[in-house]
Amino acid sequence: MNGKNKFLPCALETLAVSWNFIDWDKVKQRVRSLQSRIAKAIKQGRRGKAKALQWLLTHSISAKLLAIKRVTENKGKHTWGIDKVIWSTAPSKMKAVKGLKARGYKAQPLRRVYIPKKNGKLRPLGIPTMKDRAMQALYLMALEPISETLADGHSYGFRPYRGCADAIAMCFNLLARKSSPKWILEADIKGCFDHISHPWLQKNIPVNGKALKQWLQSGFIDGKRLFPAHEGTPQGGIISPTLANMTLDGLQKAIDHALNIRTWKNGKRVNNVHDVHLVRYADDFIVVSSNPQILEKIVKPAIIQFLAERGLELSLEKTKIVNIEQGFDFLGQNVRKYNGKLLIKPSKESVSSIKAKIRDIVKANQSSETISLIRELNPVIRGWCNYHRHIVAKETFTKLDHYIFHTLWKWAVRRHPNKNRRWIKKKYFHSHHLRNWVFTAHDENGKDVRLVSASKTKIVRHVKIKSDANPYLSIWNEYFEKRKQKQLLGVRQKQDALLSA
Secondary structure, rough: OOOOOOOEEEEEEHHHEEEOOOOOOOHHHHHHHHHHHHHHHHHHHOOOHHHHHHHHHOOHHHHHHHHHHHHHHOOOOOOOOOOOOOOOOOOHHHHHHHHHHHOOOOOEEEEEEEEOOOOOOOEEEEEOHHHHHHHHHHHHHHHHHHHHOOOOOOOOOOOOOOOHHHHHHHHHHHOOOOOOOOEEEEEOOOHHHHHHOOHHHHHHHHOOOOOOOHHHHOOEOOEEEEEEEOOOOOOOOHHHHHHHHHHHHHHHHHHHHHHHHHOOOOOOEEOOOOOOOOEOOOOOEEEEEEEHHHHHHHHHHHHHHHHHHOOEEOOOOOOOEEEEEEEEEOEEOOOOEEOEEEEEEEOOOHHHHHHHHHHHHHHHOOOOOOHHHHHHHHHHHHHHHHHHHOOOOOOHHHHHHHHHHHHHHHHEEEEEOOHHHHHHHHHHHHEOOOEEEEEEEEOOOOOEOOOOOOOOOOOOOOOOOOOOOOOOOOOHHHHHHHHHHHHHHHHHHHHHHHHOO
C-alpha cells in the first residue's frame, strides 16, 4: 500500500462489494488518531503542522467513510436537498465516498423549509444536499479538534460531552454561596446565526477557505427563486453550530481584557476583584458580577465591541441586568435565591410549553386507541423530566402529573358521554404496585403498557464537566472513560426503575 493510501482500512475494490463489511472500529480509530494529533499541534502552537494534518485527514478514505456514514444514518437521512438525491443503498454510499473531493467541488443552494416555533411563528431552515452535508461533516472532523482546544472554558453548547446540564451546574457553582456575586447580565444576540460576518469567518476559521466560502455564499431557494447569502451561517448545515461557537469563542478573554483580569498557565484567573464570570451555551449567555456598575459600564460595552467585530449586536431591549433575588431564566430553568438560598427550578415558560405539548397530543388523539396515545405521550414526558432531573423539580413533576391526569380524564369522559365515572375509571385507570389511577392500555400481546409518572423521575445532581477537558487530547482519555461509565450506570438504573415502576 503506498503512502497516499496509508489510511485506507482496505482497498476500494473490496469496499465497493458491500458497505456492510467495513470495519468501522478501525476507521474511527484512524480518524481519531489524526484528530488527536491536530489538537496536540494546536495546543503546542504549531498551526502549520495542524493545517498539514487537517489536509491529511480530509483526504483520507477513513474520514470520507465516516462523513458518509454520519449523513446517511442521522435523523436527516431521508431529507433531500434541491437535487432530491438520497444515499440509501450501499452502492450509492460507496459512489459518494469517491465523489467527496475538494477539487471541482461547488456547493448547491439550500432548500428552504419552515418549521413551527413555540410562539406559533415559523422558523426558516435551510436543507443542504446530501453531498454538501457530507463535505461539511468531512471538514468538521478536521475543524472540531481545533475548536475544542481553543474554546472558552465555560462554553457548553454544541460541543462533545457537554450540554445544558453543565451550564446550569456552572450557574449553581457560581451563585449558590452566600459570598457569590449577586448581579447577572442576561444577554441576547440579535439573530446570531443569521448575521455573522462572512469576511470575519473566512479570515478566522481554520478550514479549507474555498469550501467555507461555498457554504457561506450558496444562498437558498424558496419556491423557485434563488436568494443569495451575504451574512450568517447556513442554518441546517452540520458545520454551522461549530462556526457559530468559534465566532463567540474569545468572549471571556475580551471581558477579562476590559477588566484587566489575567490568567495564569494553570488556568487560574487573578485580579478578578468584582467576581466576573461568563457562562455560555451557544449564543445564550450570562455574565455574573458582584458589582452591577461593572456589568453596565465595562462588561456590556466590551461585549458590544466584541460582537461588532463579528457583524453581531446585542438586543438592547432584551439584554438586562437583574439581581439574583429577582432571578432569571436560562436554558429553560429559573435561577433565583429565596431568602439567601439558591434554587433552580423549571421556568414557567418551560412548564407552559410541556403542558401545551401534552394538551395538543391528547387533542390530536381524540379517537385513537389508548395505547397509541400512551406511546406518543411517554417519550415526551420522559424527555422533559430527564432534562430537568438535575434541579429542584420534584414539586413541578408532581403538579405535571396532576395536570396530565385531569387532561386524560377529560379525554376519557368525552369519549364515553353515556358511561358513568366508575366505568371510565375501570376501563382506563388501573392500580399498579402502590400507585392508583395509572393510565393503562394493553398491547398486541396483552401486556400492560402504562403512562410514565413524572414524579417518579429521580432528582440527581449533575457533576459538571471540567472546563479544560478535551476529548481530542489523550491525557483526558481516562477522565472521559470514567464519566462514560457513570452515565451508563445511570442509564441502567433508570431502566431498572422503569421496569419496576
